Amino acid sequence: xxxxxxxxxxxxxxxxxxxxxxxxxxxxxxxxxxxxxxxxxxxxxxxxxxxxxxxxxxxxxxxxxxxxxxxxxxxxxxxxxxxxxxxxxxxxxxxxxxxxxxxxxxxxxxxxxxxxxxxxxxxxxxxxxxxxxxxxxxxxxxxxxxxxxxxxxxxxxxxxxxxxxxxxxxxxxxxxxxxxxxxxxxxxxxxxxxxxxxxxxxxxxxxxxxxxxxxxxxxxxxxxxxxxxxxxxxxxxxxxxxxxxxxxxxxxxxxxxxxxxxxxxxxxxxxxxxxxxxxxxxxxxxxxxxxxxxxxxxxxxxxxxxxxxxxxxxxxxx
Amino acid sequence: xxxxxxxxxxxxxxxxxxxxxxxxxxxxxxxxxxxxxxxxxxxxxxxxxxxxxxxxxxxxxxxxxxxxxxxxxxxxxxxxxxxxxxxxxxxxxxxxxxxxxxxxxxxxxxxxxxxxxxxxxxxxxxxxxxxxxxxxxxxxxxxxxxxxxxxxxxxxxxxxxxxxxxxxxxxxxxxxxxxxxxxxxxxxxxxxxxxxxxxxxxxxxxxxxxxxxxxxxxxxxxxxxxxxxxxxxxxxxxxxxxxxxxxxxxxxxxxxxxxxxxxxxxxxxxxxxxxxxxxxxxxxxxxxxxxxxxxxxxxxxxxxxxxxxxxxxxxxxxxxxxx
Numbered sequence: 001x002x003x004x005x006x007x008x009x010x011x012x013x014x015x016x017x018x019x020x021x022x023x024x025x026x027x028x029x030x031x032x033x034x035x036x037x038x039x040x041x042x043x044x045x046x047x048x049x050x051x052x053x054x055x056x057x058x059x060x061x062x063x064x065x066x067x068x069x070x071x072x073x074x075x076x077x078x079x080x081x082x083x084x085x086x087x088x089x090x091x092x093x094x095x096x097x098x099x100x101x102x103x104x105x106x107x108x109x110x111x112x113x114x115x116x117x118x119x120x121x122x123x124x125x126x127x128x129x130x131x132x133x134x135x136x137x138x139x140x141x142x143x144x145x146x147x148x149x150x151x152x153x154x155x156x157x158x159x160x161x162x163x164x165x166x167x168x169x170x171x172x173x174x175x176x177x178x179x180x181x182x183x184x185x186x187x188x189x190x191x192x193x194x195x196x197x198x199x200x201x202x203x204x205x206x207x208x209x210x211x212x213x214x215x216x217x218x219x220x221x222x223x224x225x226x227x228x229x230x231x232x233x234x235x236x237x238x239x240x241x242x243x244x245x246x247x248x249x250x251x252x253x254x255x256x257x258x259x260x261x262x263x264x265x266x267x268x269x270x271x272x273x274x275x276x277x278x279x280x281x282x283x284x285x286x287x288x289x290x291x292x293x294x295x296x297x298x299x300x301x302x303x304x305x306x307x308x309x310x311x312x313x314x315x316x317x318x
Numbered sequence: 319x320x321x322x323x324x325x326x327x328x329x330x331x332x333x334x335x336x337x338x339x340x341x342x343x344x345x346x347x348x349x350x351x352x353x354x355x356x357x358x359x360x361x362x363x364x365x366x367x368x369x370x371x372x373x374x375x376x377x378x379x380x381x382x383x384x385x386x387x388x389x390x391x392x393x394x395x396x397x398x399x400x401x402x403x404x405x406x407x408x409x410x411x412x413x414x415x416x417x418x419x420x421x422x423x424x425x426x427x428x429x430x431x432x433x434x435x436x437x438x439x440x441x442x443x444x445x446x447x448x449x450x451x452x453x454x455x456x457x458x459x460x461x462x463x464x465x466x467x468x469x470x471x472x473x474x475x476x477x478x479x480x481x482x483x484x485x486x487x488x489x490x491x492x493x494x495x496x497x498x499x500x501x502x503x504x505x506x507x508x509x510x511x512x513x514x515x516x517x518x519x520x521x522x523x524x525x526x527x528x529x530x531x532x533x534x535x536x537x538x539x540x541x542x543x544x545x546x547x548x549x550x551x552x553x554x555x556x557x558x559x560x561x562x563x564x565x566x567x568x569x570x571x572x573x574x575x576x577x578x579x580x581x582x583x584x585x586x587x588x589x590x591x592x593x594x595x596x597x598x599x600x601x602x603x604x605x606x607x608x609x610x611x612x613x614x615x616x617x618x619x620x621x622x623x624x625x626x627x628x629x630x631x632x633x634x635x636x637x638x639x640x641x
Binding site for chain 2: 039040126138152153154155182183184185186188189190193209212213216249250253254255256258261262263264265266267268271
């Protein structure tokens with residue numbers, strides 16, 4: 001479905017060239033839910049934007065990003081846009097900014113479907129009302145006549161998910177869709193996403209900072225650090241048996257995963273490397289509790305070298 | 319340990335809604351009768367979802383939002399009305415950590431000026447401000463070279479440390495921390511929490527921790543108070559609330575991702591009611607799986623159960639009384 005190989009994104013800035021995504025190799029399989037996890041500055045949003053071809057003009061892109069067999073960044077702009085409009089949908093963290101505040105919800109939900117050939121306005125309306133109902137929204141026909149500011153955060157996010165699903169995307173990018181929600185509302189949306197998975201025939205890329213959420217919703221997970229994918233694998237095995245020290249550290253920091261009550265919290269000392277610096281060696285070396293002499297000099301290879309699932313840590317190869 | 323550093327009694331904060339130019343209209347109670355105690359040296363977590371009144375309550379405790387009725391007592395100082403001058407000594411004794419540390423720091427002041435601002439506001443003389451600033455930074459684990467930096471030169475974690483130094487300036491007995499780790503990466507969040515715990519141990523300060531993060535509340539708080547639509551619906555020892563919630567809303571909250579990992583999930587129907595349309599009876603009754611006829615007619619009164627917790631529910635799920 002999506003084949004990313006040796007893909008990098010860099011920006012020229014006043015301070016120098018910033019590499020936001022470095023040499024990423026990652027596949028999204030047909031029909032799977034892939035979690036893209038990382039802390040702020042890890043490059044997960046840049047990578048997600050690159051998949052949606054929403055990078056700013058100043059971005060310098062290299063490597064391969066193929067969607068349904070076509071390399072997105074070798075196409076001209078118009079062709080890229082067509083591909084995006086016909087196959088990729090997105091749900092963002094803040095649904096308020098994604099909806100037009102002066103157009104009624106219903107009209108927007110009908111507009112979103114216009115790309116779908118052969119759907120009449122009446123049919124689009126019927127499908128929209130039906131989809132709002134499936135999203136657990138009460139009085140869907142009435143909601144169609146409301147404006148986005150009249151809705152609560154939870155309902156707005158359901159409307160956005162409905163909008164994305166109505167376009168029947170082959171690839172759905174969900175960027176922190178529950179981060180802005182309250183705990184009980186988040187739970188409602190998580191259960192909704194889980195229940196509506198069969199409505200998406202394509203694949204889902206779930207971007208989040210929260211490994212716990214990945215454990216709930218994703219088949220596989222890619223962990224990002226300082227612009228790199230440091231580990232990819234099936235979610236249960238990454239959570240139970242993390243192979244990269246960063247994944248291990250991140251899991252250890254999560255108060256939700258601390259079984260016994262404790263007032264001592266684990267942290268990851270130090271900070272991520274300056275994105276302007278030219279990295280040699282492993283990006284995590286300066287903060288790694290398991291660092292070896294060679295880590296700062298030599299970039300760890302993917303291990304195992306073949307296959308879609310790997311971690312980048314020299315300890316695995318020795 | 320048992321003399322309270324904060325007592326909130328029957329507190330109501332209401333606004334006028336509707337009407338013209340703030341006149342007429344109906345009173346909407348955002349805080350609808352809250353009782354709360356924080357004992358000295360203790361951490362109490364105030365949990366609940368957006369709009370339940372957590373932040374309004376914090377502001378009311380400091381007199382930053384005029385209260386409609388009820389009273390606030392901090393270390394023996396009582397304040398009750400809008401014109402009451404007692405809010406000033408209360409503010410002097412309470413440190414406040416705001417939600418967004420960068421926005422709460424004046425971008426044109428240096429760290430040294432920021433952390434000693436309270437001395438100037440409360441006209442505390444006879445101190446060398448530079449030395450005080452240095453002492454406060456040391457307390458929060460920042461080296462003296464930060465004294466002359468400006469807020470934009472700080473990382474998220476450092477800005478939080480500066481905010482904490484500011485809150486600790488006048489050696490308060492109580493610190494109100496409003497979502498102190500919101501928006502922080504996990505690897506930094508632990509640092510901030512460790513610092514809070516350490517300050518509590520070394521400075522003998524009590525904390526009112528306002529958070530929606532149940533996992534943090536579980537680890538840090540001695541007691542928890544759960545708010546729903548402007549009222550505390552359940553409060554008691556952290557262990558008790560986590561292991562056996564008595565209020566159905568607490569139970570639903572504890573089944574979310576920060577709560578009890580093993581709990582069966584309670585996915586609530588719909589959303590919290592609008593305070594403008596507060597339902598008769600129990601405010602939670604419309605979403606409650608256990609509601610009975612009485613719940614929609616009569617508002618439950620807070621009562622103390624056998625195990626010491628307080629719950630406002632006609633049919634509590636546990637706690638030593640038959641329901």
